[in-house]
Amino acid sequence: MSDEALLKVENLRLDLVVGSRRFGAVKDVSFSIGRGETFGLVGESGCGKSITALALIGLLRAPLAFGGGRILFKGREIQNLPGSEMRKLRGNAISMIFQEPMTALNPLSPVGRQIAEMFVLHKGATWHEAERKAVEALANVRVPAPDRRVKDYPHQLSGGMRQRVMIAIALACRPDLLLADEPTTALDVTVQAEILELIRDLSAAQGTAVLMISHDLGLIANMCARVGVMYAGRLVEERAAQEVFRAPSHPYTGGLVASLPLLGARASHGRSRLKEISGVVPAVTAFPEGCRFNPRCQARTEICIAEDPEETALPRGGRVRCHHHA
Structure with missing residues (x-):
């Protein structure tokens, strides 16, 4: 490249x-x-x-x-x-x-x-x-x-x-x-x-x-080589592909990666259930205030509802748009 x-x-x-x-x-x-x-x-x-x-x-x-x-x-x-x-x-x-x-x-x-x-x-x-x-x-x-x-x-x-x-x-x-x-x-x-x-x-x-x-x-x-993750019209995370799948920073990216089926993964009582992100992507005419992912995010706090997060550079390269990124 x-x-x-x-x-x-x-x-x-x-x-x-x-x-x-x-x-x-x-x-x-x-x-x-x-x-x-x-x-x-x-x-x-x-x-x-x-x-x-x-x-x-x-x-x-x-x-x-x-x-x-x-x-x-x-x-x-x-x-x-x-x-x-x-x-x-x-x-x-x-x-x-x-x-x-x-x-x-x-x-x-x-x-x-x-x-x-x-x-x-x-x-x-x-x-x-x-x-x-x-x-x-x-x-x-x-x-x-x-x-x-x-x-x-x-x-x-x-x-x-x-x-x-x-x-x-x-x-x-x-x-x-x-x-x-x-x-x-x-x-x-x-x-x-x-x-x-x-x-x-x-x-x-x-x-x-x-x-x-x-x-x-x-x-x-x-x-x-690199991946951009979009949610509700925003680019919420952009990093090297291996970093995105190894250690996602945005809760939405983490939800996508966690929903992937793993070959051979089983629970003790039988086949394990795939994880899912609750809710649905909002309509363009009904995007929420603050972070657009906040209605579906398990880590949301008051600031997520009140303020749209700024883009933040990550130490290992790339960027993320989240108040509580990993």
Whole structure:
């Protein structure tokens, strides 16, 4: 990993706009990713992971809106780029594997043409050259009979096949930054391993930075050097992956790690019960005062209810946002 930050996000705020009111769906989120580094973003559904990724490539749509902060890519601010400039980056220097392969592909176009478009638009290839490269791209993601599958429409493919097509599109132009939102959700275990190896090889070979978004903590531990933990639109902890899983500092991170099943773990009276975090993530329009995790936190005190905690640097590196961090 290079020390240079390819992507730097500073105090990002994303708002949910309801009439004349604005609610902070994502607030003061900051992180950076170096060349060749894989940075993980974890948290429960609804915590703001996916909309953070969409904001990085200018794909936010109403009622969500950019509320403030800076997004720097290769030292250049991109949060306010005109649409034409952002389209030159999107799919070329910055690519995204979307979470929903069933709806992300154009149902009216063969998948081969959708891949070929990337080479025509961003690499100046002819359609004949691009169609040949599309076959190679499908072969790289282990699609069987790729020369035949390029002619198929999305509805002719299974969910796992569509996911592989999405990954082929994202990797086609060998991007500098890859945003991977649950990239292996619809894939079986053996194909998951192959796709992750492909992403790992791309990162190692040309220094591609990867933002890996996942609910799968095992995948994050295996793939990522650093991990950011999000809760209710806030980045509550960011540290080296091994430190997060060895000794979490934020109570929410501790709850996530404690909920992981341990191979061979049993109680004396039979199979042990998995731990869980009580309650649910609050709605964007109903975030509590003070620390947003306080209604679910077993360690809360009066200050947690009254005051929003500041970010604190940790002695072994990283940072945490908690009044009573470990």
